[in-house]
Every structure is written in structure tokens, then in C-alpha cells.
Amino acid sequence: MKNKIKIKDIALRAGVSTGTVDRVIHKRGKVSKKAEDKVLKAMSDLDYSPNIIARTLARKKVTNFSIIIPYPYQDYYWKMIKSGIDTGIGDFEHFNLSGNVYFYDMFDEAHFQSISEQILKEEPDAIIVGSEFNQQTIQFVKKCNRNEIPAIVINAELNSVPCLSYIGTNSYQTGCLTGKLVSIKSNIKNILILHNTSNIQNAAHLKNKEIGLLDYFSENNIDIQPHVLSINDHLLSELEMVKKLKDYIRKHQIDCIYNTSSKGYLIAKSIKGLFPDIYIICHDLIDHNILLLTENKIDIIINQSAEKLGYLSIKTLVNHMILEKRIEKKYYLPLDVVYKENYQFYINNKDINTL
Amino acid sequence: MKNKIKIKDIALRAGVSTGTVDRVIHKRGKVSKKAEDKVLKAMSDLDYSPNIIARTLARKKVTNFSIIIPYPYQDYYWKMIKSGIDTGIGDFEHFNLSGNVYFYDMFDEAHFQSISEQILKEEPDAIIVGSEFNQQTIQFVKKCNRNEIPAIVINAELNSVPCLSYIGTNSYQTGCLTGKLVSIKSNIKNILILHNTSNIQNAAHLKNKEIGLLDYFSENNIDIQPHVLSINDHLLSELEMVKKLKDYIRKHQIDCIYNTSSKGYLIAKSIKGLFPDIYIICHDLIDHNILLLTENKIDIIINQSAEKLGYLSIKTLVNHMILEKRIEKKYYLPLDVVYKENYQFYINNKDINTL
DNA sequence: TTTTTTACTGTGTTCGCACACACTATTATT
């Protein structure tokens, strides 16, 4: 059992009333310097920590979190993140937490801006931003800082602007890991890095994977010169993408594809049909990818713990805003290497992903 | 925000007092059939769910969990489990949770028995058993059932006796995964399965890994006949173990060792020094193993999420005993395939392991 | 019929804290 010191004990020891102690704890002012000192001393002497349960019950205020992420239907990866977020909101509901999830069009930078403006107007107590567009996210976080609204950034790391916490994967290291996985499979000669984005310059989280992979090869003296291609499933149909890829693979004798997004499923099936020996590595345990993994159409999935990411973003904010726990500036989530033989323990396992 | 229905609302709707509602909710008796029906109807009509915060505050009772696991100093794997347990106990302290961790000698079945007897005498509200000895654990869980104390079993699955929940890995599938990892590394001919136990017959969680591996090979038509060896670091010195292994490797031209316990570090360094090309796979992200992984003395670590296991055992019990959530009969934890390139995201990451 | 038992039922206090409000000194303003 915990520290049983209560406000009353502090009041007694400091020779003041509980009202004064309360004023000091919550910095409500209207306390003489002398009284404040006595209270602070008593608090530290007795090693006081508030009873969160009683506090929650007494406080009527609801803590409002606003979350902004891409439409779940546009990307299953975000759908999983949303699932984790929802679980988190549910888990902490009894702490008077209210979470509002807003969506933006992941192919429309202006839409992100308009939704984010709207959120700011509603003055939430804290914000979680799911980043797809570097520049726009940076601007938004700056505004949050100006308005003194704590903001957590998920998915894509921003280095140029401070925020409460970043949660996501280390994209660069993801590339290195891919390098390792490719190098174990010793017979690979020509690898193709495949991005799914309309603007790779505004998608550092993808670009960094490419850089990581290149660096791994050069640092480990592996003689492979990766090819790089950007496609965009928003502009091209599946057929068009496959056609484009097919030609590319033939021309450059590609024997391994690394898809930096979660949308490997869009091309894996057709490509593996045409080129059975091609080694396909892609990201994220979304249903379509999993199915292809079990059918040996995808060889490895590097899981970026999407559901966990969503849950952790809520939990971190709760730790900070409600439970008064210290939180980290950065949380790098694990990169799970998933084969047909261990995928089942990562999915249908909400209780574990949202531990 | 949640359902705002309170006891008072039910009382009003059912035309009784809050006291009666309370009696119904807690099945304290002394309620007429008629009143009870009215209350139950009102509860279901209004979709009542108790305010856990208020309940916790009002209830003075402390919920006592007793946990029994091997001495942490005997096995780093258990040390990590304990770390997760401790975090869990801390996290739920404000729900009036008190956890008592007891230790037993993992090489002494009688000691387990004596400690477990002692725990039963103290009549805790619930128990978590970290199993090393199948038979003794089964007997103990039976006693818990008889005394109506809910028990969760972790680490080694028991099929012959029911318990509240099992949490741990699927040992059989772990073996299959190892098979896959070996088969990717295409040049392996002679694999040695190495157990660390004094009695493999009483350690199903190790034996099942062996079976899984054998099955994987036969089902996938892989022509490898694994060798099997049991050693015991409690009886043999490191030197003796290495000596024994060295001879074995030479004699049978072993080119891959799969260590089914977490104690791969005891032999990996020396063996890899003598046989640089041998492929070593072992379990669990304990410091010694990690160091050897970074030094390329161990090739792959299959992580059994020990810290997570400890945390989840507490969280599951809290969900069941305090938060009135439904829990699963079985939680299989993920089997993380860990290379030098992704180990760092699994360690020093308590916030994530104990999400 | 009176007393006792049994079977219910309702009221009141408490948990630890937040917050509104009332109150008392002190200082500033007229």
C-alpha cells in the first residue's frame, strides 16, 4: 500500500487549514509566503503524493484530448492506430478523460490544415497529432506551443520543433534492420525500395528508411545498389502500379522489394505471381498483409506496432496530465520481425498490444 | 465520457433506497425477491456500470495478491518478470492493491512446495504462480481451486488443471519459429537443441520447443535430424559445460545451437570463439545475451517478453478482481525475433514493455 | 395478546480531495 499521507496531515503539521494546503498544491494563489513555505515543507517532510482516486472523484472537470489522424479508411495502418487510441480512451474513461478523434485526408495537405485549425479553436487540454505531412505538422505543433496546449506527435519524428513527446518508430533504424534481413537471405542482388507517397520530400519517415538501408549496406560492405521508386496508390490504380513495377523488375532484374509503407499488399500478390522467387519485405500487420504472409506472397513483415502506438499515445498523455507521472521525450516502439510462424501472437491480441 | 448512471438513479427508478440497490449489487442478501427484481430491471434498463473510482475510494479493503516465482538471482529471465510485476503493482497501487512476491529455489522442488503452502495459509485474494516444476504447480493450483482462490499461471502452460488464466508463450510454436529461422539460413546441416534443466520430463515448456522444432522440419520436408542435449548450470560449471559441448560439436559436426532456456550466454561466448561459424539462437533479452548479440556471438535472440509477462499477469488480475473486466483463459505473448539491428527497441523501454 | 424472531428497508457516515463561499485581518481610499 501507498503513502497514506493526506491533505489533512499536511494541514495539521503546517498549522494551517486544508484550504490553504489545497491552494498551495494547485497554485491558486492567495497564500502568504510564510504559510506557503510551511506547507511546502510539510509536504516534503511527509513525502506527500495526492490520492489520484479521490482527486478524480472530487474534480468535476473532464480532461479533453483531441486527436488528429488520417481517415482510417485511407490506410489500414492508421486504422490500427485508431483502434489503439480507442482502447486507450476507454481504459482511462473513469479518470474523467474524454477523447475526440478528428480525421484528415492523408492525400490533402490543405485538409490537414483546416481540421487542425478547427481543433485549436475548441481549446482541448492536450493534443495528439498523427503526422503524414512534415511541414504542416511542424506548423501545427508550433501553434500548439504558442497556445500552451501540450502536444504529442506520433508516427513521424519532428526534430525542428519541440513537443511534449514523440512516439513512433525510428525510421532510419528500420532501414538498417531491413538491410540485415536482406543480407541474411544471401542470394539477393538487386533490391527495389518502393515508396508510396505523392511527395517523398515531405515524408521524412519514409525517406529515412531508404537512407538507413543504404547506410547499412555501405557500412557492412554489402555490394548492393538499391533502386528507388515512388508510386502513389491515390493516383494510380492497382493495375497501373503492377504494370509499372513489372516492367521495372524485368528491366533491372529486381529480386527483392522493400515496401516502405504499409501498403505492400497492393502489389505483393500480383508480383509474387509473376516472379515467384522475388523476396518481399513490407510493413505492418494489417489484415491484407497478414493474409499474404500466410500464403507466402510476402516473406517478412516488419511490424511497427500500430495499435500499441495508438494506445501508448493516450497512456502517455494520461500519465502526464492526470497521473502526474514523468514521461519521456521520445518513445521508440519496437520493430517486430514477423514471419508466418510468429504472426499469430501479434494479432487478435488487443489485451497484449494495449497492455 | 461514460455512462453517468449512479446507484441513486437505480434506486429512484426501482422505487427503493440506495441501500437496497447496494445489497443487490453485492449480493449481500436480505432483499425481497420483488425488490431484487425491480433493482435488476432498473440496472439493466439504465445500463448501469459502477464508478470504479468511487468504489475504490469508498471501500477500505485492500486487495492482496500473492506472487510466487523463482529467486530472481537464479535466472535473469525471472528477474525481468519480477521487474514487470513490480511495475504492475506500482501502477495499480491507487486501486488499493497490495502485492507480495515470494521466491522459491528453482532447482528445489520441495522448496517450491513449502513456500506455496505458506502462501495459502495467508489467504490472499488471488495468486500468481510462476511455474518451473509441472507436477508441483499442478498440485498447487488444485489447492488454490479448492480454497477458491483465483490463480493465474505464468510461464509454463498446464493443461490438466483449470486456472483463472494462463499467460506465457506457446512453447510448441516457439520451436516452429526456430525451425523457420534455421531454414532461412540455408546452409545448416546439424543442429543441436540444448536444454538447461535437471529434469526435462518435468519441464514441458522446454520439451515442447524441441517437439515444435522437430515437427517444423518434418512438415516442411527439411532434412535435418536435430541432436538433443540436456545440461544443468546448477550442477556443472561453465567450464564443464563448454567442455562437454565442445566435444559434442566436434563429434557431430554441429553448425547450429538452439538453446531452449534463457541461459545461452553461459556457453555462447566460448563456443563462438572456438567455432566462429556456428549459428547460435537462444532466448530472452537479458543483459548477458544482449551483449553477446551486439558482439555477434549470438545470432538471434527469440524474446519471450518477460517483463511484459510479469506486467500482464498483474494487469489481468486487476482487470478481473477490481475493474470487473472480462479476461481471457489464455494469453500467448509474442515471440520477438531479435537481431543486432532491432534489439535496442525492446530494452530500456519499460514504458513500452509495461504499456 | 404480548413478545420475540425473522425478513427486510432506509438513513447516515465515510473515503480524500476540489472548490465555492464566508470570514477576518490588514491596508488603501475617501
Add this chain to the structure above:
DNA sequence: AATAATAGTGTGTGCGAACACAGTAAAAAA
């Protein structure tokens, strides 16, 4: 000197549920 503004302080109520206790009516025993 009277009044008003300011700074500081304490008390009281309620958050929603648990539980002790007092109370009432009907049935059983005397």
C-alpha cells in the same frame, strides 16, 4: 474616522459508492 478594497484564511458541501446501523413490518413463538 469611516469606508472600501485587498490579502489571506478556514469551513462546508459534494463527488459515487460501501457499509454500519437503526428502523419497520410481518410472521412465529410465548
